[in-house]
Amino acid sequence: MSRPTAVVSSAIELDARGIRIEGSPCVILCASLFYFRLPREQWRARLEQVRASGYTCVDVYLPWNFHETAPGRWSFEGGRDVAAFLDLAQETGLYVIARPGPYICSEWDGGALPAWLGLDPELRVRQNEPRFLAQVTAWFDQVLPLLAERQYPAGGPVIMVQLENELDFFDCVDRVGYMTSLRDQAIGHGITVPLIACSGQGDIEGATGNVPGVVPACNFYPDDDSPDIEPEVRRYAELLADRDLPLLITETNRRHRTLRRLLASGASLIAPYLQSSGWNFGYTPSTGNWGAPGNFMSHGYDFGGYVSSTGAERPEFAQGQVLARVIDTLGSRLALATSTVPRVPVAADFPTSSSPSALDLDGGGQLIVVPHLGTADTEENAGTEKDAGTAVVNGVPVAVAPDSCPLMLVDVPLRPWGYDGTLALASADLVAAADGVLTFSSEVAVTVVLGGSRVEIPAPAVGAPERTTVDGLTFVALAPTDAARLRATDRDGTVHLTDAPPLRSRSTTPPTVVREDVRRRAAVAPEAQAGAHELPPTLESLGVYRGRGTYRTTADLTGVDELLLVGGADIVDLSVAGRVHPTIAGFGAGRRIDVREATGRVAVEAVVEIWGHANFDDARLPALRLGALRGLGTLWAVRDVTDVSALWSVHGHWAGLPAPTRVLGGWSSTRVGLPVTYTRDIRSDTASALHLRGVVEPLRVSVDDGEPRTVTAEDPWVLLSAGTHQLSVTMPHHPSGGGLHAELLALDPVTDWTCAVQDDDLLTGFAAGAGPAQEVHLPLALEPGEEAWLDVDLPPSDDGFLVRLDGSQIRVTGWAAGECVGRVWVGDRPTFSGGDSNILWIPSGWSGLTLLVRGAAGPGDPELRTLRLESPDG
Structure with missing residues (x-):
């Protein structure tokens, strides 16, 4: 190849x-x-x-x-x-x-x-x-x-x-x-x-x-x-x-x-x-991102890098x-080095690498690392001699600070730096080298071996370099804080540092401003009508790639105790007969919805919001597949529920013919962990859904000997067309059977939908506009499904604001300066990852904060209690 x-x-x-x-x-x-x-x-x-x-x-x-x-x-x-x-x-x-x-x-x-x-x-x-x-x-x-x-x-x-x-x-x-x-x-x-x-x-x-x-x-x-x-x-x-x-x-x-x-x-x-770090503005975050399936990315995009989002x-x-x-x-000596292991013996009395690395430097010598993988006893003592461990490099004991990885030099010729000799060992970072002077950075004492001389340089304090001279060569040790600001070192060891960075200018705004009064707009954002459809279309097919849509129909729920939603993503607020159900964020997995309080022909409405399309290809949930679309999915009326856990034929291990008949998962075998297959014919006069309750490990399910599909604990459903089907379920054998149960739900689709959409451009345009508004005082209580458009005055600030929202059962989208800033979900919600998921950031100079607050059903009542404007500097 x-x-x-x-x-x-x-x-x-x-x-x-x-x-x-x-x-x-x-x-x-x-x-x-x-x-x-x-x-x-x-x-x-x-x-x-x-x-x-x-x-x-x-x-x-x-x-x-x-x-x-x-x-x-x-x-x-x-x-x-x-x-x-x-x-x-x-x-x-x-x-x-x-x-x-x-x-x-x-x-x-x-x-x-x-x-x-x-x-x-x-x-x-x-x-x-x-x-x-x-x-x-x-x-x-x-x-x-x-x-x-x-x-x-x-x-x-x-x-x-x-x-x-x-x-x-x-x-x-x-x-x-x-x-x-x-x-x-x-x-x-x-x-x-x-x-x-x-x-x-x-x-x-x-x-x-x-x-x-x-x-x-x-x-x-x-x-x-x-x-x-x-x-x-x-x-x-x-x-x-x-x-x-x-x-x-x-x-x-x-x-x-x-x-x-x-x-x-x-x-x-x-x-x-x-x-x-940075920010996920507007509707740009993804969903998914490995880990526990079905997490959302926050507005803040910060994984702890050396510069924060602000x-x-x-x-x-x-x-x-x-x-x-x-x-x-080290320059080209390091750039042309080759990877290897230390040529000299290395040992340590602290947790370190199982196989330390070294670089053969161009021109001779090695760079060796002996990382100290432990931490200081206390934060106050971090880096002190008390907490330092000891490494022995080529027989020489040297101090290594906890949570550090000094780049040690061994047998390095010094001629390129104007000294005719070899540096046998230096236990700390070499941050500058010139004729007659070597400058090191270290939290702890530095050990240097030159020729036959071994020198111990005390641990330097911030602002107080340590110096010593041996055989005409001056060694200087700096605290890392000073080494970061090093500009030059004179031959006599005098150190010149760059000026400390000036304090960031701050606005006259106090560190925290609590907004108690906001203006609530009389109008709500318009919808763009998107036609009538037999079944709910995807939002993308309606031209919405970022934003949301509303689906409306009437359904005959006579004799129906529950609905089944399949394929809904990302966020579904479903209202049936005027009752708003708890927000669904199941990433396309089947979700059963109790509607026993509704009967006859009733209004059904669903507001579906796109949080973001999946950025990984995660087969555990339908909406987390790369390229999966968003929308309501399919809503089914459940007409009947039948337990089909029994009467499965067993194939595999030593099961012979005729095939034994057992409950699903009930075969007993000593071949633990090896796959065993269960088959059964299932008939339904309507479309149906097989619900495999109790799935732990992924199973393989095939219908009528078709291509097997994976069924996971996160989405234990298989949709079936009307008729008779042979199902095969293959799973790793567990002696206890694993508590698996199978139910068959007979389904009728809910049809005849009308749709309206609001893409991010429409919402942003409305947020940037103005209109009649009424002063309101927080806390602001909302009904589930109710929305409020709020305008908030921002005081002057040189650094912008972090807007922290406290409340329950609300989702908030923010706009400023004609841009969608981001979204926050307060209350019962899926897992979030990224940075702080409870804030919106308003950059300096971005004026006119507008919030869309939507109440969601769930634990507690929807309410925006406080709105705090915090300085990014705290």
């Missing part, structure tokens, strides 16, 4: 020795920074902040559906002007790794695949399939020329272009054909910098198809405290070196202790995700500056 080999562009070279930019070897620290998650007016400041951290590169996704807002409607203006963002990156001195997809994941609506792709039943996303590739071509025709014009060094900062994203997580039938098509389009549009493709779980072939000209990269998300990071990463460094390629880590954790371990294990590119610098920011100084100081 052909494999990608060394890649050489006019300026960017990749091979087993690492990365060279215009001939200069380099190690690249790269921060994720997304223009689409920040207001345009903050782009430059965030880019400059990344540059100030010492990182030299940003990686940036380009979301397809952010720029193609409807079929054939393209937007690259304002906050979508990615060309301007790339130009700003160049102006601030940063390289860029551009990631145009077509699929990006990124906890973004649909992973950036436009929602309308799912309307074509023949189109198969992320496949070597003509219909999908035709759509991709339209996107690439827009975005690749823009990137080609901004490649390094002629015209811009782009040094690599990533195709696709973690394809090894997805069941792509023809990886070679698919990735070849993407590669050929990139080359055809003039992309000459390296094309890369990242593997999300280490399957290099699964991510790239081993297509020549596509460089494999790796995403690592280990447990930061794992002792086994180094051997795993070294293995990939070796595998890629066999292909004459460097180890490019395009995503990983954010802690610099872990990043140091990756560096020492052979990484030439280290790109933690997500160092510079731009605050966290302690990891200074750690990034120190690591960058070590990389700069």
Whole structure:
């Protein structure tokens, strides 16, 4: 099988020795920074902040559906002007790794695949399939020329272009054909910098198809405290070196202790995700995102990186500056190093790596890491001598602070720094080196061995460097806080630091403002009528890709005790005969609804809101499949319920003929865990649904010997047409039977629907308008299903506001300055992930806060109790 080999562009070279930019070897620290998650007016400041951290590169996704807002409607203006963002990156001195997809994941609506792709039943996303590739071509025709014009060094900062994203997580039938098509389009549009493709779980072939000209990269998300990071990463460094390629880590954790371990294990590119946080504005978050199936992404998009969503610098920011100084100081020695293990004995009295890594430095010597995976006894004592552990490196005991990973140097020639000798050992980070002086950063005492002399430099305090001179060579130790600000060190050891950053200017607004009075508009947002339909259509088929719709009908519920909703997503507020039922957020799973209080012909209404399309392909729930559509799904009247748990025939293990008859799951066998199949004929005169109650592990169900489908605990339903069907259920054997029960629900569809829609443009336009309003005083009580449009005055602020909402059973959407800011759900709700899910952020200068508050049925009464405007600085 052909494999990608060394890649050489006019300026960017990749091979087993690492990365060279215009001939200069380099190690690249790269921060994720997304223009689409920040207001345009903050782009430059965030880019400059990344540059100030010492990182030299940003990686940036380009979301397809952010720029193609409807079929054939393209937007690259304002906050979508990615060309301007790339130009700003160049102006601030940063390289860029551009990631145009077509699929990006990124906890973004649909992973950036436009929602309308799912309307074509023949189109198969992320496949070597003509219909999908035709759509991709339209996107690439827009975005690749823009990137080609901004490649390094002629015209811009782009040094690599990533195709696709973690394809090894997805069941792509023809990886070679698919990735070849993407590669050929990139080359055809003039992309000459390296094309890369990242593997999300280490399957290099699964991510790239081993297509020549596509460089494999790796995403690592280990447990930061794992002792086994180094051997795993070294293995990939070796595998890629066999292909004459460097180890490019395009995503990983954010802690610099872990990043140091990756560096020492052979990484030439280290790109933690997500160092510079942001926001999911409007209707752009995804649903899903692995973990417990069916979680929502919050408005805040923050996983604890070194810059918060509001731009605050966290302690990891200074750690990034120190690591960058070590990389700069070692220069090409480090950039051309090769991954290995220590050549000298290493031991430790603290939890550390199971197999420490080392780098053979170009020109001689090694860089060794011995990470201290423990923590300090107390926060106050962190980093003190009391808490330090002891490592023994080549027989020399050295102090290592808890929760640290010093980059130790062993047997390094000093001639390049103007000293004729060899540094036998230095136990701390070398952050500067010049003729006659070496400057280290450390929380604890530094051990240096030079020639036959061993020197112990006391632990430096902040603002109080420690100095000593041996054989004409001066050693200086700085606290990491000072090392982050190091400007220069004189030959006599005098240290010059950059000025401390000025305090951020604050507005005169108090840290917290409680709004008790708001204005409630008399009008509500209009609806666009979307016609009459026999069965409920998807919202996408009605032209709504982000937003919501209302479905209305009358149904004869005479003799009906319950309804069955199948396929409803994302958020369904169902009203039957005037009663609003608790909000359904089941991601398409079947949901039984008690309607015993309704009889005869009654009104049925459902308001369905899109939170966001799935960004992963999660088969456990229907709406979490990549490309799944949104809407009410199908509503069924349940006419009869029959227990069908008994009379199943057993096949498998040693069951002979005639097949034994048992209850479903009731076969007893010593072959625990091996699959056993149960079959039964089931007849219904109407459409029906088989409900498998008590599913724990996924089962395989086939109907009439058709293709088996997986049934999970999250969605234990199988829909059947009218007639007689043979069902086969295959499951791992459990001696107790697992408590599985089967029910057959006879169904009639609820039909004759009329629809009206409100897409995000319609809602945003209404929010930006004005009209009669009445002053109201909080708390504001609502009925389930009732909505209130509220206008809120904002005081002046230099930093914007975090709007924190306290209440129960409400969903709130916020707008400011003509933009949809985001959404908050207060009360009984699904699991959320991302940043703080209880706030809305109003950027500085964004005026005129408008809130749409909707009451939802559930525990407690819908109520907006307080509205607090908090300063991002706390």
